[in-house]
Amino acid sequence: MADGIILLLCETSVHCAARIPEARAVLDLLEDCPEHQKKGGFPVVVFEGLDATGKTTITQAVKDTLNAVLLRSPPPCISQWRTIFDDQPTPIKRAFYAAGNYILASEIAEASTRAPVIIDRYWHSTAAYTIATEVNGKVQDLPPAHDEVYQWPEDLLKPDLVLLLTVDPEERVRRLQCRGLEKTKEEAELEANSLFRQRVEESYRRMVNPACQEVDASPSKEEVLKTVLQLIKKHCAL
Ligand SMILES: Nc1ncnc2c1ncn2[C@@H]1O[C@H](COP(=O)(O)OP(=O)(O)OP(=O)(O)O)[C@@H](O)[C@H]1O
Numbered sequence: 001m002a003d004g005i006i007l008l009l010c011e012t013s014v015h016c017a018a019r020i021p022e023a024r025a026v027l028d029l030l031e032d033c034p035e036h037q038k039k040g041g042f043p044v045v046v047f048e049g050l051d052a053t054g055k056t057t058i059t060q061a062v063k064d065t066l067n068a069v070l071l072r073s074p075p076p077c078i079s080q081w082r083t084i085f086d087d088q089p090t091p092i093k094r095a096f097y098a099a100g101n102y103i104l105a106s107e108i109a110e111a112s113t114r115a116p117v118i119i120d121r122y123w124h125s126t127a128a129y130t131i132a133t134e135v136n137g138k139v140q141d142l143p144p145a146h147d148e149v150y151q152w153p154e155d156l157l158k159p160d161l162v163l164l165l166t167v168d169p170e171e172r173v174r175r176l177q178c179r180g181l182e183k184t185k186e187e188a189e190l191e192a193n194s195l196f197r198q199r200v201e202e203s204y205r206r207m208v209n210p211a212c213q214e215v216d217a218s219p220s221k222e223e224v225l226k227t228v229l230q231l232i233k234k235h236c237a238l
């Protein structure tokens, strides 16, 4: 998988260097990361879900409760180029996020030697949005469950637990309004296109090895935090 990303970014940097010089910078950072990163002794927990499901709120609260390190994908060292890649053709945009996960893996490897690690989005987001964008139409048109597109890449550091936050569409719209940030093109598409939304969520649900544990994030922040902490205690040695 990493080879494929490096190839795509190499092609990007060779053919489009004049147009996207940042591709070279991303590639340099990726090449600096040792391959096959290993997790430290502390648990690594990922939070996934559509926008405005509460990931930022909950990851911050879990970090504070567990004295954990909070990381996010794409990592800060490349996030300054995010808007540039978001405007590129889809394969280039997705390669940027995929590369970001491999760069993040180095940060996870280091941080998990000294504290629990909480992550706001990782591979499952990249995969779920890629699959849902590549396929048009209904959930039934997605690749079948157990297809290899839902597998975790063999060479990417695996988390111990992945929690998928879900809320019903009406509550998510309310939260988007409360959040008050300007919507990205993709967020506008998610809001307007319920089939796209369903394809993203179903793709998350089909991911395996590790699979996502779904958490109903509709209750209050305090209740969601309680549920999430119970799941972390159950599945991870703290
Ligand atoms: N359990 C909750 N109950 C009510 N409101 C909530 C809850 N969790 C989060 N919110 C509110 O919903 C809005 C979106 O939450 P948040 O930014 O945490 O979502 P997010 O999943 O990180 O979104 P994005 O992916 O777009 O960054 C915020 O205004 C937040 O205060």
Ligand SMILES: Nc1ccn([C@@H]2O[C@H](COP(=O)(O)O)[C@@H](O)[C@H]2O)c(=O)n1
Pocket: 051, 073, 074, 097, 098, 101, 121, 122, 123, 125, 126, 127, 129, 186
């Ligand atoms: N690992 C990731 C992380 C993000 N994405 C893309 O970014 C969009 C949302 O990011 P937020 O910062 O607003 O949470 C998401 O919709 C994906 O398109 C990704 O692909 N992989």
